[in-house]
Amino acid sequence: MQKVYSEILQIAGDVIIVEAEGIGYKELAEVKTQTGVSLAQVIRLDGKKVSLQVLAGSRGISTNDKVRFLGKQIQVSCTEDLLGRVFTGAGDPRDNGPELTENMIDIGGPSVNPSKRIVPKNMIRTGIPMIDIFNTLVESQKLPIFSIAGEPYNQLLARIAMQAEVDLIILGGMGLKYDDYLFFRDTLEEHGSLSRSILFVHTASDPTVECLLVPDMCLAVAEKFALEGKRVLCLLTDMTNFSDALKEVAITMEQIPSNRGYPGDLYSQLAARYEKAVDFDGAGSITVLGVTTMPGDDVTHPVPDNTGYITEGQYYLRGGRIEPFGSLSRLKQQVNDKTRSDHRTIMDRMIQLFADYRESLEKRSMGFQMSAWDDKLIKYGETFESRLMDLSVNIPLEEALDLGWKILSDCFEPAETGIKDALIEEYWPKEKVGS
């Protein structure tokens, strides 16, 4: 028996209050308005007063509209039929395909028992040298791309999606521009990756509340597939929009804001999503790659700051490149000793020399004397930037390592690199030795 209530006591923001009995916390309801039907979720119970967050927004709701409680929580269908499909944040089809109602699962489920996790051990190859060599992406890692607005972060994400060696890609778009949504869909389609992808997209013009559901939808589906043994890559763009949606709802609910208007539980809210990244003991895995745009390029802004404490490293995207300083993959040590014997050395030495290059640049700009060594460093730095750092470079790890040696040998004598003799012997391009 489903109960229908038709007296709405309060409408503020996207939250309405009705008087009802026997309603469960977080239960789902349907609100029937003159313009259509929208879902709503219970977010507070206070005696008979039930606060509901209306997914489609409160515009056009009248005080005597009908609210019908469904006696269940927000769910999403999870079957193979999802592959290649596009949905809204509320789980409705965004393409012209049929609505899916089979095998419905709850979203925002409980957290994984830490003793059922394993230490990750597989590298995810992306074909991007700045990731593969210097900050290797690891299966089950959670990693955000920190970027300012205007950087090509969605292009980067799309490239990783197409090239990453995983079984399944789930894209969660939050506050995406419509153009960006089309870009993702078309790029995946062109490269034939759409058939192994599932898209949950909330565009900037959709109701705010749906934005909040996107990560949970994506991760609930990801979890289901991972338990079946699939390696899932979940891309979330942009988590700052998600956080702003949280802020909007919290303020509407008259919660006391903690930092720059964001609610006090921002950390827990973000962590609950990112921590879904997991390598199951005896099943598949979920890798989460997110985008966090930094307002004003300020990494101490609450969203990137809290994110940094949660995730296992970060990629800084700056000037169209993945910045070698500040970018960090905390899990790279788990895998980069098993790739090729020169991987760690190339990773360390090339960055150290690059740091010296930056110092030489600074020296030059301050007008200090430049030594012959400074000139070498500047030549090295510039070659590094154009041939390895550029995002358009697309080569497998081994080729990228060889290119690294090539760049080193073009700019330095073997002894100047500070690399162990044994490795020089093995990898230094032969025509250069002794010349």
Add this chain to the structure above:
Amino acid sequence: MAAEKQRKGQVTGVNGNMVACEFKDKVVQNEVAYVVVGDETLKGEVIRVKGNIAELQVFEDTAGIRVGDTIEFSDDLLSVELGPGLLGQIFDGLQNPLPQLAEQHGFFLKRGAYLKPLDEEKKWEFTPTVKVGDKLRAGNHVGTVPENMFEHRIFLPFGITGEVEVTDIKAKGSYAIKEVVAKVKDADGVKHDVEMVQVWPVKAPIKAYTEKLKANEPLVTKLRLIDTICPVSVGGTFCTPGPFGAGKTVLQHLLSRHAEVDVVIVAACGERAGEVVEILYEFPELIDPKTGKSLMERTIIICNTSSMPVAARESSVYTAVTLAEYYRQMGLNVLLLADSTSRWAQAMREMSGRLEEIPGEEAFPAYLESRIASFYERAGLVKLRDGGLGSVTIGGAVSPAGGNFEEPVTQATLKVVGGFLGLSQARANARKYPTIEPLESWSKYSSFVDNDKVADALAMLKKSNNVGQMMKVVGEEGTSTDEFIDYLKGEFFDAVYLQQNAFDKADEASSKERQTYVFDLVHSILTQKMHFEEKDAARRFFQELRQKFITWNSSEFETDSFKDIEKELRGKLEAV
């Protein structure tokens, strides 16, 4: 314990993890209560009472709770079980053993699933240490059982007041933890049973000792930067604040591995699950050089990671410190590492917001400081009833928002701790490990290295830092050779002594003897008058010296190669 009449209440409101309920008879502040939702019962704690409404913080997801659902009050405060079998275990914040939960419920933490923390079937080899007629007080024990490498003492219940007389004691033999091993009679003639396990409310310190002593014995952590520059005392407190990526967790892992203590308790509070998993897989493999057993056998992990229920974060910190105090009662030195206390403070903030309390700075509750203070005050070196000593040392990681140490949690922590080990992003970027900033950190404890010499070294470091700053403006050509040498000395001190290579077997952990010995040489280098014709010669000299010294660091103490390299080093020094 089946209460004759269980007190019940009814849910009147739900807001996040706060549940309000109406009650009839009475409620006890901070008592445990259960919300009955369908076939699940969710644990919670009463945190505020207003008229006939009690407000609970629920340690689980509250989805599905309805107005009118039943609340069962338990009469007990939030407690932990103390007894043999705690070591080597992995608990959540409410002392549920996680591996056993996984066995029963699979991959996910099913809400409302609670398990006994200790194995009640297992038999322990009990040896009585008292006889009938003996007079005892709380803090005395009636016998011992072997647990891993320790004599685990079986105590009188800590809550007993005054003197009691032993009326019955079990003979040597093996017993399960729930068996009564002794009976005692107090001054009023009331009899008490003594089991091998007892429960204790987590928010009350265990004070069954004679007195609390001043902590002034250095705790050897084998990290030179800490032991020499900002030492920690046995029974002291310290905090390690730092922005993300500055290496807080790495530092905590190093401490948990190398610190010279008997028991380590790791409280992973609101941080990444992956880091706990690393400990879980690593520690059983690592051998404690002191006991020759695996590190896991002396470790307890309390794990409430960031995606686990928020309210249980607070309890995880208290659970950890209560277990630490328990092992202190046995005359052991316990190190409690809490990572991170900021997450605990945030959990308090979240709850305070839901209670609609008037917020303090950055919306943290006004009682933030007193809560933090009373937590760190549970550390300490104590004199036990038998005259022995035991200690709890607390090290808390702090994760300040934006890496800014001015924020309330860092400031409240700094007021109560004895040591401030501030981690710096700049050092982390420059790959200088440990990333503790030597010039900003401080400690109120004294080091085992000569304090005057340490002051000399720090002065040189400061001077070097100033010259370095100056050179950024005027360039190398704008400094005198003497100043430049000071600069090189400071850099040298940092590179060969303060920094330590965690991937090098010998350098990873530096013993007390080695540190004292090496520091003497470093000190003599720093204070030696040196003269060079030009800066390049000075630079070259220090580069070579540094290279040699680092090789020296990675040779085992007092081996032949150690002595050989030392000779070379001293030879080099005599030449200038």
